[in-house]
Amino acid sequence: MNRNSIRTEKLHGRKKSRTSSQKNQQIYKEIFPKYKLDINSIDFNQYNDIELEVGFGYGEHLIWQALNHPNKLFLGAEPFRSGVINTIREIERHKLNNIRIHDDNVIDIIENLPNEILSSIFILFPDPWPKKRHHKRRFISQNNLKKIHHVLKNRGRLVLATDHKDYLHSILLNVNINDQFEWLCENTDHFYSKPYEFPKTKYERKAIKNGRRPVYLTFEKINL
Ligand SMILES: C[S@@+](CC[C@H](N)C(=O)[O-])C[C@H]1O[C@@H](n2cnc3c(N)ncnc32)[C@H](O)[C@@H]1O
16 A cells, blocks of 8 residues: 555454465465555546445456446455455456555555545445444444545445345445435335446345345435
8 A cells, every 4th residue: 555554443354365376376476566556656637537446355346347447547445365366367367457456454545545536436245244243343334434525526426235234224324424425316226226237246146146135325425
């Protein structure tokens, strides 16, 4: 990362995979540095649109976005090593040059970006932390919504997906309390349809296979 980053929040969940083949270790050591995010080296004026994906998992959505929007710059954060390696493989396969990756907590990025710089933030299937004692680990909190609000441009979008009812309620409640985002939802069908037809992510496939119906939410930042 860089920009004198100081960690202010603890990261919960897995980071390294239990086993990593030699090939994967080589990709991580030798190829990953090419795509590693260094905020200081980005010329922000070069891009009309910079977008960020939080917890991109195996990278399905990030790669799809980068392929479909070659003129935009995509930042992605994912601490899970196997996900990062899979995404690096796909970046190389498609010869993409518009993705930068931070293999750790996305808060490191959000706290070090200039204000009002991002056109969109995507958070697909954030960890639901179902146990009550873990609810404080949920990514969508008052604190993080304030940080997200700072880095989004006016009318910038926060795109979310979840298959977890209790987390859904908590997200809607938090966004409502924050009061600086407009929920773009016209009817109940809208609630269940994707904002655009991106390929299913690993977690999305798992949810559908297990009979859970994902909900897709888009919020637009409003400057009060
Ligand atoms: C349930 S998975 C969903 C992954 C992917 N978006 C999908 O739909 O398949 C949530 C992901 O968020 C990542 N994550 C959790 N907290 C994070 C944070 N603070 N910064 C970046 N990634 C985070 C986890 O490592 C995990 O891979």
